[in-house]
Amino acid sequence: MPQLYLEALSTYATDIDNLILLVAVLIGPWFILCEGIFFYFIFRFREKPDGRSEYISGEDPKHKRWITIPHLLVLVCDIFIVVGAVQVWYGVKQYLPPPYETVRIIGQQWAWTFVHPGPDHVLGTADDITTVDELHVEVGKVYHFKLESRDVLHSFSVPVFRLKQDAIPGRIITGWFEATGVGEYDIQCAELCGIGHGLMAARIFLESPESHAAWIAEQSPFQLATVATASIVEE
Amino acid sequence: MAELIQPEATQVDDAHAHHGEQSFWSKYVFSTDHKMIAMQYMFTGMAMALIGGFMVYAFRMQLAFPGIEVPFYGTVTPAQYNALVTNHGTIMIFWVAMPVLIAAFGNFLIPLMIGCDDMVFPKVNRLSYQIFLLSAVVLVCSFFVQGGGFGGGWTAYPPLSAKAAYSLTGLGSSLWLVAVALEFVAFLLGGINFVTTAMNARAPGMTMYDIPMVVWMIVIASILFMASVGPLIAGAVMLFMDQNIGTAFFDPDKGGDPILWQHLFWFFGHPEVYVVLLPAMGISMEIICTFARKKLFAYKTFLYTTFGTGVLSFTVWAHHQFVAGIDPRMAHIFTVTTLLISIPIAEMVFIYIATLYGGSIRLTTPMLWALAFVAEFMIGGVTGVVLGASGADIYFHDTYFVLAHFHYTFFPIAIIGTFAGFTFWFPKMFGKMMNETLGKIHFWGTIIPFNCIFIPLFVLGAAGQHRRVYSYENFPDLALPHFQDMRQFATIALLVMLGFQLVFFYNCFISWRKKEMDAGKNPWKSNTLEWVAESPPPHGNFPELPHCYRGPYEYGNPDREEDYFPQNLPA
Amino acid sequence: MRPIANTRSAAGIPTGRLAVWWVVASEIMIFGGLLASYVMHRLGNPEWAGYAAHTNIWFGGTNTFVLLTSSLSAVLAHQAAEAGDGKKAARLLYFTCLGAVVFVCIKAFEWTTEIQAGFTITSNTFWSFYYTAAGIHALHIIAGGVIMLIVAESAKRNEELHRVELIGIYWHFVDIVWIFLFPLLYIAK
Numbered sequence: 005m006p007q008l009y010l011e012a013l014s015t016y017a018t019d020i021d022n023l024i025l026l027v028a029v030l031i032g033p034w035f036i037l038c039e040g041i042f043f044y045f046i047f048r049f050r051e052k053p054d055g056r057s058e059y060i061s062g063e064d065p066k067h068k069r070w071i072t073i074p075h076l077l078v079l080v081c082d083i084f085i086v087v088g089a090v091q092v093w094y095g096v097k098q099y100l101p102p103p104y105e106t107v108r109i110i111g112q113q114w115a116w117t118f119v120h121p122g123p124d125h126v127l128g129t130a131d132d133i134t135t136v137d138e139l140h141v142e143v144g145k146v147y148h149f150k151l152e153s154r155d156v157l158h159s160f161s162v163p164v165f166r167l168k169q170d171a172i173p174g175r176i177i178t179g180w181f182e183a184t185g186v187g188e189y190d191i192q193c194a195e196l197c198g199i200g201h202g203l204m205a206a207r208i209f210l211e212s213p214e215s216h217a218a219w220i221a222e223q224s225p226f227q228l229a230t231v232a233t234a235s236i237v238e239e
Numbered sequence: 240m241a242e243l244i245q246p247e248a249t250q251v252d253d254a255h256a257h258h259g260e261q262s263f264w265s266k267y268v269f270s271t272d273h274k275m276i277a278m279q280y281m282f283t284g285m286a287m288a289l290i291g292g293f294m295v296y297a298f299r300m301q302l303a304f305p306g307i308e309v310p311f312y313g314t315v316t317p318a319q320y321n322a323l324v325t326n327h328g329t330i331m332i333f334w335v336a337m338p339v340l341i342a343a344f345g346n347f348l349i350p351l352m353i354g355c356d357d358m359v360f361p362k363v364n365r366l367s368y369q370i371f372l373l374s375a376v377v378l379v380c381s382f383f384v385q386g387g388g389f390g391g392g393w394t395a396y397p398p399l400s401a402k403a404a405y406s407l408t409g410l411g412s413s414l415w416l417v418a419v420a421l422e423f424v425a426f427l428l429g430g431i432n433f434v435t436t437a438m439n440a441r442a443p444g445m446t447m448y449d450i451p452m453v454v455w456m457i458v459i460a461s462i463l464f465m466a467s468v469g470p471l472i473a474g475a476v477m478l479f480m481d482q483n484i485g486t487a488f489f490d491p492d493k494g495g496d497p498i499l500w501q502h503l504f505w506f507f508g509h510p511e512v513y514v515v516l517l518p519a520m521g522i523s524m525e526i527i528c529t530f531a532r533k534k535l536f537a538y539k540t541f542l543y544t545t546f547g548t549g550v551l552s553f554t555v556w557a558h559h560q561f562v563a564g565i566d567p568r569m570a571h572i573f574t575v576t577t578l579l580i581s582i583p584i585a586e587m588v589f590i591y592i593a594t595l596y597g598g599s600i601r602l603t604t605p606m607l608w609a610l611a612f613v614a615e616f617m618i619g620g621v622t623g624v625v626l627g628a629s630g631a632d633i634y635f636h637d638t639y640f641v642l643a644h645f646h647y648t649f650f651p652i653a654i655i656g657t658f659a660g661f662t663f664w665f666p667k668m669f670g671k672m673m674n675e676t677l678g679k680i681h682f683w684g685t686i687i688p689f690n691c692i693f694i695p696l697f698v699l700g701a702a703g704q705h706r707r708v709y710s711y712e713n714f715p716d717l718a719l720p721h722f723q724d725m726r727q728f729a730t731i732a733l734l735v736m737l738g739f740q741l742v743f744f745y746n747c748f749i750s751w752r753k754k755e756m757d758a759g760k761n762p763w764k765s766n767t768l769e770w771v772a773e774s775p776p777p778h779g780n781f782p783e784l785p786h787c788y789r790g791p792y793e794y795g796n797p798d799r800e801e802d803y804f805p806q807n808l809p810a
Numbered sequence: 811m812r813p814i815a816n817t818r819s820a821a822g823i824p825t826g827r828l829a830v831w832w833v834v835a836s837e838i839m840i841f842g843g844l845l846a847s848y849v850m851h852r853l854g855n856p857e858w859a860g861y862a863a864h865t866n867i868w869f870g871g872t873n874t875f876v877l878l879t880s881s882l883s884a885v886l887a888h889q890a891a892e893a894g895d896g897k898k899a900a901r902l903l904y905f906t907c908l909g910a911v912v913f914v915c916i917k918a919f920e921w922t923t924e925i926q927a928g929f930t931i932t933s934n935t936f937w938s939f940y941y942t943a944a945g946i947h948a949l950h951i952i953a954g955g956v957i958m959l960i961v962a963e964s965a966k967r968n969e970e971l972h973r974v975e976l977i978g979i980y981w982h983f984v985d986i987v988w989i990f991l992f993p994l995l996y997i998a999k
Contacts, residue, residue: 006634009702010716023630035621038588039614045595046610049531056802057795058597062537070593071537075586082578085628089574092630097567113405156399157497159562159637163703166634172498172564173398174491190716192705194637196392198405199318202708350815357813359825427836435828440815465832469839473847476942486931486938494855494935499847784814
């Protein structure tokens, strides 16, 4: 149901949305049924002037099966959900398709630094493009990201991708995404990281091949030098 | 059957004869009487709820009207925002839910419901409250020290919580940690009494299956707490040392691991939610049985299911850490265990519904609260299933969806459960009836706004809004007018709900102050032993300790003309 | 002075014993968490074996012997208490307490030499765990020793003799924690 409020713009975004829908479809009817019966009983068995309540211990198998059968059916629903969850999780977090490019993402108090590989498509060379708080990627290409933190825990979250991954200082965590549409969207930090946590808004630019190439061309060596390191944002 | 170590005094007067006339200090402040200690926990918990509630007011006003001068508070800076949300969560769980549901109701009810004169270790009981009070004082002090209160979330993840250079609240962080650790010690001590009293001090004739469900729930909750908090106490010692003496347990620059803290925290943190859930479930069940005039459906199944839930609760913790950087393969294990735990909880919900079947339901104020507990908790429960599915949690983690989920569980537990228990046992505690009309006004004035606060938050979470952010003005996709309208709607609903709490306090005040002791021993015609004592019970509880002849829920018993058969009456 | 509640025993286990088991269970979780964290770190950091080489197995071994002996005297004290001989039980408890004192003295000496050699609590995470685990254990030894003195005071007047067993249970637990600490900190090199 996130798709009601924002677009799904990665290859696995619809998988995640469909998993959410699966849970809603399997659990929703149970919820409605339980609340419905609950309120119906409150109405049906309300106190009557001459009424007397029944004396039911619930130990009689005839009665107890009203509990045991539903809860076995819940187990069956849960199995479907688990299978769906495992599949989606695997597809996002374990499976790593071969990358077109790799980007480096560095979180710190309180900004995001992105290192793009530049025209040679190789990270770690002299033509890398470093930006602060903006990530430019080409639509339809598989990107790997190497996520790091300079200080505390942060978390790289792109809602339109449905992606999230915590950044841990002292580790480099690899993930991937492939954008499926153009546009400019929020990147949020999804782990409380201090007083500037709410200031760590960044933007992701999902660009067609032409506009992406144009952006790369715009990044002259002069511009590269001035944004080489991100500065800590003053409160 | 009951076994006695020494011959039992038949008259309670003998055991308590030494008291005589008590001074104000020994009767109210240094009392060892379980009922007085219960009151101390209750009032401290409610006072802390006012503080926690005030914090919500301040930070929700900031979210709804960013930059506003919040009346009675001032401007909420980003640092204060973090401290407010951190301490709101910490207070509501450790200083409201636990003291009220476990310590206050546990202390008041257990000796009465099992038919004895006090807890087994009254002095340890008193000590537990004193340490608890100290913990509350330390926490409140933490707000006023240099740097301000701790703002790293109630989860306190390092390195943010470990280094003052990152949190900017060096002293506040340490005081917060010490306060939480003291609270843990207080509840470990309290647990000694709940468990030993319920196991050993039962009235003659009271078997394990004759124990009222709320007593079982508090006992099991205490055991869950005791079994889960140890590793976190170890972790707290480690964090304190990282904060203050330069060790590096959680500092990756020096060989430590921040994820270790997360595991230690959540190994406790997940069972903790059942620690507070179980007593609230027990309270609602007592009330539902009384006002539906029905035996608890499948008592043994409910009990064994609770044991099962308790055990399972130790196997799910890393669902809080799906995207935290744990080995991705571990996620599969934890999604299986998390989904599995939905089954016993679902069964318990079915048992509530089955207990209503064939009843003769009277919608008094306590009954309204108890029924609302079940209905609202169901929403919390089903939204938890979405979060337990690992693939879905990639999106929902750290969003307002999680927040709305846990408020649909915690609010029924801590607030609805409290009001249910309080309105139900008020006549027993004070000998006077509360006003039913005011009670119902308070009920609807709380429940309707409650839903108006949190349903918009589900929507905002689904739209990708993340937690612990002081203003969404910086996020173009979230700063849209219709989202801001929802934030304001939720905040205004909060103001309405807070306003209606005045009705409750007014009701308490006038009911407590009224001249006529109109409650009598058993105004609700309830079946359990606490209703055999006077209202309020005297020191020593029963002039002659009762004997137990049957189960706790003999409502609608066909062998009786009356529609209930109290536990203490011979056949 | 005691409530009637204190004199009942519906579950068949004396109340005092139930309470001590509760305390022991909670302590098992505390030490368990600490030691599990240590083991996880140790498994992930092979270089820690090098740091651990500097712990002194002779001090550790002596302390193990001291604690085992004191547990023996605690058992004998319980036997004496069961037989109703409060004075003997008290003497044996004093002896157990002496074991606690010796343990703490050896540890103080041990730590002094280690600190002087440059191995402090902040040297690295291995040493942080070493001092924290052994330190919390030592605090439990001291607390146990103090409680033992209090119990012995009543015992020698033949009062509250059941408490001798209870402090004995606690003492055995503290001993068992050391039985885990010793290999983890001293033997695994």
